[in-house]
Amino acid sequence: MFGITMAESGGEFSPPGPNSFDFGAVPLFTVGEYAVTKPVVQLLLGALVVFVFFYAATRRASMVPGRMQFAGEAAYGMVRNSIARDIIGSHDYRKFVPYLVTLFFFLLVNNAFASIPLIQFPTFSRASMAYALAALSWVVYNAVGIRKHGFVGYLKLQSVPSGVTPLMYPLLVPLEFFSNILVRPVTLALRLFANMFAGHLLLILFSTGGLFLIEYGGIGYIAGPLAWVLAIAISFLELLVQFLQAYVFTLLNAMYISGPLADEH
Structure with a gap:
């Protein structure tokens, strides 16, 4: 359930x-x-949960919303x-609302899987999942900028800081390019992955550690239940972190997306 790795070998806790985040193939x-x-x-x-929720909320839309429609409209x-x-x-x-709504609730549902019994695993605690989603985001916001300014114009916008003397360009342009073009998707994914990974790891630690302490006996009869209280x-x-990470992402x-668009106004 938790990907437990605790092993009692010679009275030592593993x-x-x-x-703990590695899973075998699902037979079906x-x-x-x-x-x-x-x-x-x-x-x-x-993806199926998000689709079903919004489909159920909108399939019988009316001027006086029912509970499901009200929940969908509020979300x-x-x-x-x-x-x-x-x-x-x-x-x-307006044109970016469908993408952002889908992104937020897809993230929220996959993060919430960590707290759902029988699943109890945050999808984006696997780095590959987080980096794949960040790569999609990278394509979207760079495509928006290139469409607005053209390829060269967008690179100039992201790499050449305004209000800076050209003498500073050799130092600042590579830094701006590295920060705005290359590093953004890495930090975007790392923030999501690290929070989901660390939270789940702590839950495993306190859950399995509490069990080990109780089995060990002695002071463990007190420390074990305390570890479970901390796990709870x-x-x-x-739950708060799951929502915040979806929101921040x-x-x-x-x-x-707003960066190159705001420059147009």
Whole structure:
């Protein structure tokens, strides 16, 4: 369930580590030599959950919304107003709302899998998943900038700081290019991955460590239950982190999109 790595060997505790995040192939989703792992299944499930929710919220839309329509409108409006419109601006934000809404709720559902019984694994605690999503974001916001300014114009916008004497260009241009073009997707993915990874690792540590302490006996009869109390507290903290990471990832996407667009106004 947690990817437990605790092993009692000579009375020693084997702490969890990166191998706790490795999963074998899911039998029902293995075709020949091609294997599908649990995180991949969760990505597909997350996309399905988001689609079903918004389809159910809009398929019988009316002037007087029911509970499902009201929930869908509130969820859509939160991203539309507090992220897309406020960050990108009222002139250009509408065309990016579907992307940002999908991105936010896809992230939120996959993060929330960490707290759902029988799943209990955050999809984006696997670095490859986080970097793939960041790569998609990189393509989107760079495509927006190139479309607005052209390839050369966009590179100039991102690499040549305004209000700086040309004598500083040899120093600042490579730094700006490295920061705005190359590093952004790395930091975008790393922030999401590291938070999901660390939170899940702490849950494994306190859960399995509490069990080990109780089995060890002695002071462990007191320390073990305390470790489980901490695991419960961290679980509630993770609920907040799951939402914040989805929000921050989407917010930064909106900021990156707004950069070249704001220059036009």
